[in-house]
Amino acid sequence: MSNRYKSDDFPRCLSCTRRWAGDTCRFQGVRVLYRDSKGELRDVDFVSEPVGDAPHMQYPKQWNIPPRDEHLLRVMTVATHGLLDILRQEREHLNRPNLIRRVRETDCRATCDTCLTSVFAGSWICTSCGREACSDCHDKVVEICNDPEKKQRTLDASPFFLTCTRKQEHTAEHYRPISRFYPHELQKTIEDMEQLAYRYGSSPPSVPPELSPPSDRTSSADSLHPSPGSLALPLPRGNSSHPALNGSPYLTSPDVTNSSLHEERPRYCPKLPDVSDFGLGYHPVRMFHTHDLLPEAFRALWAEGEPIAVEGLLERSAIPWTPQYFMQEFGTEVCVVIECQTDANKRVTVEEFFQKFGEYTDRDGCWKLKDWPSVTDFKSVFPKLYEDFMRIVPMPDYARRDGVLNISSHFPANALGPDLGPKMYNAFASDMEPGSKGSTKLHMDMADAVNIMHFATSRPDGGEGGAVWDIFRSQDSDAVRKFLRSRFKDKCPAGADPIHQQLYYLDRELLAALKAEHGVVSCRVYQRPGEAVFIPAGCAHQVCNLSDCIKVAVDFVSPENIERCENLTREFQAQTWKEDVLQLKTMLWYAWQSCSRLVRR
Ligand SMILES: [Zn+2]
Ligand SMILES: [Zn+2]
Ligand SMILES: [Zn+2]
CATH class of the missing domain: 2.60.120.650 (Cupin)
Known part of the structure; x- marks a missing residue:
């Protein structure tokens, strides 16, 4: 903070008080200081209208193969599944009184100052110290401030849970809602997601195998042949409703010869010679040669949470x-x-x-x-x-x-x-x-x-x-x-x-x-x-x-495992020792925006 502010009486944010190297003021772009002609501070206010246009995001233009609608819709369905409810809640959040606007950060990752998870939507900011709280942490502040016993228990477990400035600890009154969303962009995304959910339900449209040939295959007819390994099922464990596992459409394909179906059994990862497994017995892991691993076979196993060797x-x-x-x-x-x-x-x-x-x-x-x-x-x-x-x-x-x-x-x-x-x-x-x-x-x-x-x-x-x-x-x-x-x-x-x-x-x-x-x-x-x-x-x-x-x-x-990813993120969040480095919700938001620019619907 520059010297000219030193004598003014307004709250210093966390970064400015501690002078962390490289940290910018938490109120930058969020708080406005009004001065009179003599330069005396007259008023402090917060930005309450959306600022300019949404920042221009440079979405990727190249992928390993040109993305087709099947790929894009699959990603978009997953994004809808993970985000639609949250975006609807954000629409309500935008209507809260005293909402503060902030431009979505691109040079750093927005995090909750209490639990360190990435902040995507529904967050709150303290107007004294500039700390931001995710909706869960804010809910907790509200809850424990009304219940002295709960408050004591929370502070015993995490002594800094209500830390604000030196003079005060956080109460619900210190926080104001904050959002990085532009109303029209949010509304359009919600409407498009609702439309997609209506058209496809909750299950992502699957990519037909002929649309996703392994890169090293030369003819498309070839790629329609099932890999012996991919069909030689059942799996060692687990029930699956995936079509590639039960009643595989390939079984009736005229291209499939009996020999290609029965020649090879499913292959499992072999042991290294002379390495004992000490008679423990293990779940075997399916192994494929990279030339034989078809997307459908991979996806079927992957959706079951199976490890796979290639x-x-x-x-x-x-x-x-x-x-x-x-x-x-x-x-x-x-x-x-x-x-x-x-x-x-x-x-x-x-x-x-x-x-x-x-x-x-x-x-x-x-x-x-x-x-x-x-x-x-x-x-x-x-x-x-x-x-x-x-x-x-x-x-x-x-x-x-x-x-x-x-x-x-x-x-x-x-x-x-x-x-x-x-x-x-x-x-x-x-x-x-x-x-x-x-x-x-x-x-x-x-x-x-x-x-x-x-x-x-x-x-x-x-x-x-x-x-x-x-x-x-x-x-x-x-x-x-x-x-x-x-x-x-x-x-x-x-x-x-x-x-x-x-x-x-x-x-x-x-x-x-x-x-x-x-x-x-x-x-x-x-x-x-x-x-x-x-x-x-x-x-x-x-x-x-x-x-x-x-x-x-x-x-x-992967689209198959994103739900488990999300559950894990919550698990990690409860642990508080590992940040939500994936920024899963932000990732889904960008994935939706990127795909919806490319898809021909
Ligand atoms: Zn500051
Ligand atoms: Zn939090
Ligand atoms: Zn504070």
Whole structure:
């Protein structure tokens, strides 16, 4: 804040009082100060009319393939499902007295100052400190201010819940409703969504398979042939009403020959040779060759929340993703590595790290180079690697950053979108023995992800290299939580979520105990070089490298799993320790706006 305001008597916002570096005033563009001719402050007011036109958003113009109406309508149906009620509520919110207007931020992410979730609609702003509260947190302020007992309980649990300026704590009176919506834009979106909901109901129109051929197929007739793997059902578990699973339309197709139907059984991810599963038994995970994976088969499994493995990816890779390559290209760069057992970290050069790959006898500790590059965008640091990864990633309509069915692909270029990767994961071999922390501890992500292994050394015993994934079905999350709480009472305080804590690895003894006590086993994938693992949003998972491995993962947001994403976001919100980095509602809003510009209805 400049000096000329120093003597004036009006409330300073949170940013201006604390002088956080780089923070702009919370009231910028929201509050107007009126002065008389002598420059004396006469009045303070807030912006109550929409400001100018809605900012021009630069929606993407290119996708992995030209988007067709089938893709667009699918995304729009999902957006309608996730947003229509919220937008109708926002229309009511706009009619509240004393509404303050704000232009939608593009250079930062609007968040609730109390629970850190992204703010999309229905929020409130304190006119004293400028803190913004999401509708849930505002409701809670109103509720506890009328109930001293509840208030005390809330403040015991979160002492800063009502923090305002030094002189006061928040009450409902401090807050005024605030909105970033333009009435005509909101109304048009609601009407269009209502029309779409009327035409298509709640289920998204499905993309016929011939409209979405895998990129490496040459003739459309070819793509109509079912993949043997995709038809050889039933699945190992779960009931599905999906047409590709029950009464598949392909079965009656004249193109389908008996041999193509019965030649191959469903394939499951094979074990690595000489790696024992200690007799635990696991849910098998379906595996496809990348050439055989048809969109319909993928979607059917994906909608069930199944992890999926895909092989044969390196055939199309043009870059050797080897330790030698990284030493050559980035050897002198300094990076931070973490020891998997102790979480100790140190700075080394990329060359120092990769030099030790495969040198099992000549090193101490199990180091990993995680999330590399950590700060900057993979695409701008490794443009060639980015291109190569995007070329080989299976199900590009979903997994590519510009995939037509990836809901995050519609985020405008001039808005601050979520960081969905890709990210590299390079780590030394670990093991599953008692006490091991594995390579990546048990955790859960809000977005879908696909992880490709590019390189693995041989195992210390000389066997074929790779990694072991344990992915738990989302319906088993609560049993896993209960188990972890009972085992790690001292490390997991009441109210904390042991999965979100990301502190534990289930070694073979713990996996056996989990099975004995709760009847829960994981979906297990043995991942080799050239193989991808698809992990659905909301499935707890852990990884153990059995040899030194180079992997790359990218997050995406699929129409099939968005509901689970939303539930997860609420779960994370309740935890308050992890921000809603996906900005799911904002993402759906942009996806709708982007698609409705392109669709021919
Ligand atoms: Zn300020
Ligand atoms: Zn909140
Ligand atoms: Zn305040």
